[in-house]
Amino acid sequence: MAEHLLEVRNLSVRFHTAQGVVNAVNDVSWHLDPGETLAILGESGSGKSVSSSAIMNLIDCPPGEITEGEIFFDGMDLLKASDEERRALNGKRIAMIFQDPLSHLNPVYTVGWQIAETITAHGRPDQMAKDRALELVRRVGIPNPEQAMKKYPHQFSGGQRQRLMIAMALGLKPDILIADEPTTALDVTVQAEILTLLEELQEETGMGLVLITHDLGVVAEAADRAVVMEGGRIVETGTPHDLYHNAQHPYTRKLLAAAPGKGEMRQPDAQAQPILSCRNLSKTYGAFHALDRVNFDLMKAETLAIVGESGSGKSTTARLILRLEEASGGEALWHGEDLLKKSPREMGKVRRQIQMVFQDPTQSLNPRMSVFEIISEAWVIHPGVVEKRRWRGRVEQLLGQVGLLPEHANRYPHQFSGGQRQRIAIARALALEPELIICDEAVSALDVSIQAQVIELLGRLRDELGIAFMFIAHDLPVVRDFADRVLVMKQGEIVEQGPVRQIFEDPREPYTQRLLAAGLDPDPEVQRQRREARLKLSA
């Protein structure tokens, strides 16, 4: 058998939890060669991060327990090595970067100091560490590297922070870089830049890259080989091309089928009447324009998608309409009446008609209330919608409508998975029979297959109940399948709006074109073309 740079053999890890023993990974084997990019693809709970945690000695034992297996790095079995030996490898020869750079950078030290620390921690002199840190900061493309060294993590954007994390990881020219969801928290255009940077760095240093991701697009863009994981097991291994075109395992096929952006695009109804019209809607924080004179109409029973990167003002629009924040100017006409001028009492009545589904269902459901209490609260607030003796039945009916079971009513939010929680949040929004539901990144935090189910659910509700949706998202393929019309926002302004077909097939504004080109497609062939288009646009 040929010697690999890193090889995981028959690894099994289990955790002792309150609910019993959980087998996090079972009999997992994979290997990595120098200069190669291996993607580990899986949804949450699939155990995709566990094997890399074992490599980095990050599993707490107990509750974790490595029951079986070997991890060979450069001919040495890491699991048999002492803590001392492993510390000498970590950071020096095997480095890791994480999803959320803000929580992994220490806020009280300058970034220059932190990057140098990894180098001095392995016994290099201070001056050498400083020089190397500066070189790295320059290499990862931070503007004004000399000044940047003296700044603190909060003074950088999300993408820049991830670049700094990469710089930190590369401090000692590791042989292997493990990237755990490195681009998940980033905007599409930034994601593409970070992946390109990783690729360039890999070519320069010849390191092996392990890319842990849930995104088929990332696999298509960056990976040489991919392993697909489900429920702690590897179900399939292959090149992105093979996986896409002749997936063997049903789970891989299910994942591919769930990937959004392939369905028929919808045609907006030209005759529909607007129910919500925003005119010159504005919001300023001091001199900063979060939203600058935004105009749009939302028709009855149609889905209007608002897309844009973080900070583009798409959530602000929703918050102004719902009066969670006060607008600085303009009007929002709901059936001809200006929402922004309504008194709290009048607004209370309108709230029945406009409901909202938030991004993170874990946070938007009160953890101390049962599902029944969460859903029926709407009727406590708006008496007269449903008689009290019929509450139980109606809650059960709503739960059925969103694909949950009647007996779920007595449970608490923490007893459900993320996708189920989002269904509860949708059931709560439906309780008042609203005309408009605003979904603020309602599916962004969910796994691809769950995401597809929730989108399907929303689509069904739209068709059956005639509810209009304002669908705020940063993920373009989801929008493509679900929306009638699309608004593209950038820095508080609408740059382009139109029917979904026009936006996706014939985008006029360069910003929209760039946004579309930066999106990652699960098909490696399509992705290669996109990448060329992207490079042309940025050139």
Place this chain on the structure above:
Amino acid sequence: MGQNDMSDTTATEAPAAKPAPSKSSLLSMLFADQFATVAACFVILVILCAIFGPLLLGEAASDQNLRARNAPPFTLDRGWLYILGGDALGRPLLPRIVVAAQNTIMIAAGAVAGSFIIGAVLGLTAGYSRKLVSEVIMRLADVIMSFPSLLLAVIVLYVLEPSVLNLVLVLAITRIPIYLRTTRAEVLEVRERMFVQAAQVMGASTFRIVFRHILPVILPTLLTIATLDFAFVMLAESALSFLGIGIQPPEITWGLMVSQGRQYLTSAWWLAFWPGLAIILTTMSLNLLSGWMRVALDPTQRWRLETGGKKNG
């Protein structure tokens, strides 16, 4: 989706799903935590003492017997009432502690409940309302905090008649800022959580948001502070009683007994030790109970008690 979808939801079911608790399961959760069970028994005992003690042992507690001055504990020579020894005037300690429970608990509970309720309400208001109201309340708290409580006590003493009620009042006022500041800090954090916004979107009134959504989240913290404050209030009360407000001999409280016994500490330790022990045990029991309550009232933590407190192996 339909059928297919239903099977999905049951497949991804989180384990240990149980319906909301009834009264009987609350009791079984109490028994699941042995420390909390013992603590609950002790608290019940103290409350019984407080209610019936003066009726049953009132005579014995004030009966002076000069031959039993500073009588040592653990001897039955003078009858079982002297099992814990006698005080400086020869009164038996055990009945005195039992009788003193009434005043002690009344004052401590009154002061803690008063400061708790006022502090929490002001804190919720300060945390959730506009800047101006919040500022006014916070500066008020600063004034109370920077005002020495002894000075306040002396002022009250000169203005008002010494009485138990005034004592409770002084103690309650001086402890308000603790609850107020904690509540406000917690509210500022909780109000930004998504479920509060979800309630706003639904059209919930401010009252509903504050009391139904925010208060239950911060209540465990406040209860823990309140139980710890119990001990502080008991000892502070003895200091104020010494100044002449509130409790005057022959009325007794545990705090007063401790401070009276202090001068005999080298020759007769038991004078201060037994009432001190009563204070410690009461506070500790309340603290254990509040710890149990925090777990029992939190749906995400409740399984710890429902699985019988067994460690997973």
